[in-house]
Amino acid sequence: MIRFERVSKRYPNGHQGLDNLDLHIRSGEMVFITGHSGAGKSTLLKLIMCMERPSSGAVHVGGQNLQELSSDDIPYLRRQVGVVFQNHQLLFDRTVFDNVALPLVINGTPPDEVGRRVRAALDKVGLLSKEGSLPIALSGGEQQRVGIARAVVHKPALLLADEPTGNLDPALSAEIMALFEDFNRVGVTVLIASHDLPLIAKLDHRMLTLDQGRLITDGE
């Protein structure tokens, strides 16, 4: 599903995001990426999303070499991927329903199907009753679950999460991780960047550790 071949990313300010990274994540896997901040976790996710381009090396996602994508193709790549952000990236002037519906509106899903799929996704994260609320009225954990519903509503084959439990207490964090495991169980490839080591250790999944842009352990 994801293959990195000798990928380096050096930023204009001289920071080395990734250093000669080789990596293969198979379809249907659930993988954690850990490491200190600045170790390259976010860079790795951004390369998969085409938010950044590698300085050298090749990134393949779903068999597609991202180097070959023009900037006009990038939106169509992103539609195949669901992303969960630490800071939710919700639109605060829209209802929960409208936030979750966004990926479907973008890919032109007919309105009746949008309604069905949004409610299914909200039901999955336990927020069906909040579809008409504004995100500001929700707790941090609920906002994060809205973010997750938005990431899965269009049934992507690949789900990325950048510090999805960053601001949550341990109990809520465990709940969120359980949700990701549910998606993985139905075949979605899940890639989570997190430095919540105690939580990750409790879950039995492959864990990659990055340090200064290099892969130092691969707990396969």
Add this chain to the structure above:
Amino acid sequence: MSVAKRPADPKRKAPKGAARSERNWRHPLRSWLGSHRASARQALHQVRSYPFSSVLTVLVMTIALALPMGLSVLINQVEQLGVNWQKAAQISVYIEDGVSKERQQEQLAAIKTLSGVANAQLLDKELALAEFQQHSGMGDALLQLSYNPLPSVIVVTPSSIEGGAAALEPLRDRLAAIDGVEQVQIDLLWVERLAAILGMLERFTGGLGLLLIIALLLVMTNTIRLAIESRREEILVVKLVGGTDAFVRRPFLYIGVLYGLLAGVMAWLLLAAGLAWLNVTVQQVASLYQSDFALIGMPWPDGLTLVMGAMLLGLVGAWLAVGQHVRAIEPS
């Protein structure tokens, strides 16, 4: 709606997730329409969320539209009045003093047979004096005269005044050649002057219109630029979940068209009301000149052109802004 059943669904279909999330080709038209409806709704939402600046923008655009359009409508209608006057353009043929009434009738008959003459009318000197006394306001002074100073005149209406006074020269020569004609005068100068003045006003209006259209585009571009900035976060999120540049652009283009529509309709109303208001005094002035001229207000086709043009200008202004700014906002 089987909401409760839905969570079981992904289990069956998950392996085909990637294929399922591709565009739904079964309803391309519905998708396209739905997407446009959503963009239009967003545009409306944006315009309503900033009522004060929206109203200001629309008013500025209204004035920029109404000013040149109003002048152009006025000039057009005065020009039509000019056309009527042109029909009344005359050649005055002054008859020598002492020519008998019978001879005058012969002259009139001769003139009527000339080519290029639409009509001819004899204004005999007694009739001319009576008319002059009545209309000149010098009636009493004229009564003091012991003789009638006015000559008999045959008023000739040329069938065409195309080409101005110069084109009427041959006719004038033929009229002058008639026995007993003292002088032939072509009263065309003022028609030509009017045409020249109207031409100048038209050019002035064109220049003013061009400047105001540029101003309108700048206003539109700036308004859309601010709208884009105010929704920077949203654009980032939309791009992150796979929104194309075209999708991001669309609501802003709708905002441009919406502003154009509002400004166009407002300008139409303003002009219709303004012309009606002006018409009262115009009719007063016209009646003093024994004319039943009146402004015909804002004609429908002109109004529709105005609204369509305003929408187009809004679209172009918005396009100029989004072309620059939407591409520049990229998640990083």
